[in-house]
Amino acid sequence: xxxxxxxxxxxxxxxxxxxxxxxxxVEEVFSSIEPVIxxxxxxxxxxxxxxxxxxxxxxxxxxxxCDDNGQWHTNRGWRCQFNGAIGPYKGGLRFQKxxxxxxxxxxxxxxxxxxxxxxxxxxxxxxxxxxxxAGKSDAEVMRFCQSFMTALYRYxxxxxxxxxxxxxxxxxxxxxxxxQYRRLKGAWENGVxxxxxxxxxxxxxxxEATGYGAVYYxxxxxxxxxxxxxxxxxxxxxxxxxxxxxxxxAAELGAKVTYMSGPDGYVHDPDGINTEEKLNFIxxxxxxxxxxxxxxxxxxxxxxxxxAKHWGAKDVDVNMPSAMQNDxxxxxxxxxxxxxxxxxxxxxxxxxxxxxxxxxxxQKHMIVAPSKAVNAGGVGVSALEMAQNSERLVWTAxxxxxxxxxxxxxxxxxxxxxxxxYGLGYDLVAGAxxxxxxxxxxxxxxQGCF
Numbered sequence: 001x002x003x004x005x006x007x008x009x010x011x012x013x014x015x016x017x018x019x020x021x022x023x024x025x026v027e028e029v030f031s032s033i034e035p036v037i038x039x040x041x042x043x044x045x046x047x048x049x050x051x052x053x054x055x056x057x058x059x060x061x062x063x064x065x066c067d068d069n070g071q072w073h074t075n076r077g078w079r080c081q082f083n084g085a086i087g088p089y090k091g092g093l094r095f096q097k098x099x100x101x102x103x104x105x106x107x108x109x110x111x112x113x114x115x116x117x118x119x120x121x122x123x124x125x126x127x128x129x130x131x132x133x134a135g136k137s138d139a140e141v142m143r144f145c146q147s148f149m150t151a152l153y154r155y156x157x158x159x160x161x162x163x164x165x166x167x168x169x170x171x172x173x174x175x176x177x178x179x180q181y182r183r184l185k186g187a188w189e190n191g192v193x194x195x196x197x198x199x200x201x202x203x204x205x206x207x208e209a210t211g212y213g214a215v216y217y218x219x220x221x222x223x224x225x226x227x228x229x230x231x232x233x234x235x236x237x238x239x240x241x242x243x244x245x246x247x248x249x250a251a252e253l254g255a256k257v258t259y260m261s262g263p264d265g266y267v268h269d270p271d272g273i274n275t276e277e278k279l280n281f282i283x284x285x286x287x288x289x290x291x292x293x294x295x296x297x298x299x300x301x302x303x304x305x306x307x308a309k310h311w312g313a314k315d316v317d318v319n320m321p322s323a324m325q326n327d328x329x330x331x332x333x334x335x336x337x338x339x340x341x342x343x344x345x346x347x348x349x350x351x352x353x354x355x356x357x358x359x360x361x362x363q364k365h366m367i368v369a370p371s372k373a374v375n376a377g378g379v380g381v382s383a384l385e386m387a388q389n390s391e392r393l394v395w396t397a398x399x400x401x402x403x404x405x406x407x408x409x410x411x412x413x414x415x416x417x418x419x420x421x422y423g424l425g426y427d428l429v430a431g432a433x434x435x436x437x438x439x440x441x442x443x444x445x446x447q448g449c450f
Contacts, residue, residue: 002034004044012053019102021325024354025110026053031358032433035422036441046449048441055082055108060101061151063129065144068137077148079127081161082108085443088159089125090115090379092166095173097132103325104128107166110349111379113436114372117411118380125161127152133168134290145176153184158191158390164382165195167324170241171207175200191389194382203385204397206378209404211245211322213377214347215253216408218318221343221369224416224426233272235259235316237309238323239282239293242347242375246320247273247282259313261323262293265306269296270315311336318343321351328352330359337363346371361429373411373432380407 001009012026030049037043063075078101081089091111094103104126112124129148133141156163165174174195181192196202205212219229232255236243239260247257256272273279278300285295297304311319311328312335319341321327325348328336333356336344344360346352349371352360361368381404388395395403412428418438419431 001030002037005030005034005037005049008049008053011050016102016105019105021106021350022102022109025106025350028350028354028357029109029113029433029437031354032430033437036434036438040441042445043441046445048444051444051449052083052440053109055080055105056084057081058101058105059152059155063131063144063148063151065131065140065147067140075129075131075144077127077129077151078104079152079155079161079163080104080108080125081155082124082126083112083440083444084123085440085447086116087121087123088157089161090122090164090383091125091127092164093169093173093177094126094128094166095131095133095168096128097130099128099130106325107349110372112440113433114376115379115383116436116439117373117414117432118376118383118407119410119414120380120383122162122379122383125163126166127163128166128169131168133173138172141173142176145173146180149177149180150184153181156181156192158189158386162191162382162386163193164379167240169195171195171197191386194385196385201385201389203381203388203400204395205400205404206381206385207241208245208248209381209400210242210347210375210378211247212249212401213380213404213408214242214246214320214322214345214374215249215255216377216405217369217374217412218320218343218345219253220409220412221345221367221428224412225342225367230254232256232317233258233315234318234320235310235313236320236322236347237261237327237351238348239286239296240290240323242378243322244279244282246322246347248279250274251279258316259310260293260296261310262291264292264294265304265308266310267293267297268303268305268310268313269300270302312339314339314341316341318345320345320347322347323351324348325350326353328356330356332356333359336360337366340365343367343369345369345374347375349375357429361427367426368429370429370432372436373415373428376411377404377408380404 107126190201251274311332415431
């Protein structure tokens with residue numbers, strides 16, 4: 001490895017050893033960009049990489065809220081404004097009990113390159129809290145969101161930082177957060193949050209956008225291989241908005257999702273989750289109980305396997321991990337490789353551990369696509385929501401979908417071209433890292449050292 005790259009990476013490991021997710025994603029990006037660093041020795045002179053792995057700023061704050069029984073609670077909140085070189089900070093808020101500073105930092109770093117790939121002028125950020133909305137009443141969630149926004153509102157704005165939703169932050173939470181922001185600011189700055197409801201500045205197809213974009217990216221991979229999406233059987237994890245969007249768009253294009261999983265196990269529906277009845281049932285199921293997918297198997301008479309993962313199933317054509325980070329580890333990666341499946345398309349943020357990802361990339365029969373490229377459609381449509389807000393317009397679903405489709409084709413193209421430019425063949429993981437890095441690096445160099 002290039003000496004400068006190695007020294008910055010060693011420094012990251014030393015300083016952030018207690019934040020394994022952040023170290024892992026820095027290692028993953030750095031593994032691809034060595035040829036770019038070799039070509040640009042001026043980056044070392046200004047310590048570009050040293051600056052790039054440090055957030056521009058990061059806030060930690062307390063969030064105090066009262067439950068329905070009058071008991072007060074204190075949680076922690078974070079906002080990591082990682083890199084604003086190409087536009088206002090942009091990235092979601094995650095409310096989950098396992099959230100801590102390292103997860104927020106890793107997501108912010110990853111978001112920087114993902115947002116760069118969209119071709120839109122948005123920087124990278126992430127935020128959240130160790131608050132878990134599951135099991136809380138609407139009133140409790142509202143009071144928490146109001147307290148969270150009271151601590152955050154001074155540091156965000158349409159031209160500063162534009163949060164969105166993520167795990168645990170859906171339309172309900174965005175509504176409460178925006179209401180409190182408007183109350184505190186006394187102004188209708190409706191470009192300050194994305195993922196809003198359609199009645200107050202939201203964009204059509206935003207809930208489905210990440211899933212739709214992932215399928216559009218898959219289409220481009222298949223085209224490159226002289227293949228088509230018709231008849232493809234897809235195995236994915238999760239059944240939230242992202243997975244649901246994949247199911248919906250895959251069915252529309254003639255493919256079908258035949259495996260999905262949740263915390264309780266996995267479902268195998270060989271007929272496919274591809275009818276309106278099945279798709280609507282998933283919405284009802286996750287609204288009632290987001291921790292169990294067994295009710296789907298009970299309702300439609302298909303196989304459910306408790307406490308297991310389906311990775312390695314041989315009766316699929318595409319694997320799309322869509323739930324959470326580090327879902328696919330070496331044991332699962334070995335089963336996937338042995339199954340003979342050709343396409344491994346990451347969708348969730350960093351769903352594969354580095355050793356498992358490198359193992360899958362080394363399989364000559366497999367094509368691996370990285371999440372920072374595949375799931376960029378979600379933030380891309382969030383940026384389109386910002387554009388609609390600034391122009392006081394509402395685009396049709398068809399207009400938004402057309403923009404999303406075009407964006408995903410471009411992301412695939414620039415990733416493939418970047419890999420080819422540096423003699424790496426059709427390496428989409430390296431290509432996405434290089435393409436995302438180059439744009440951010442050029443912007444940082446142009447703006448001087450600070």
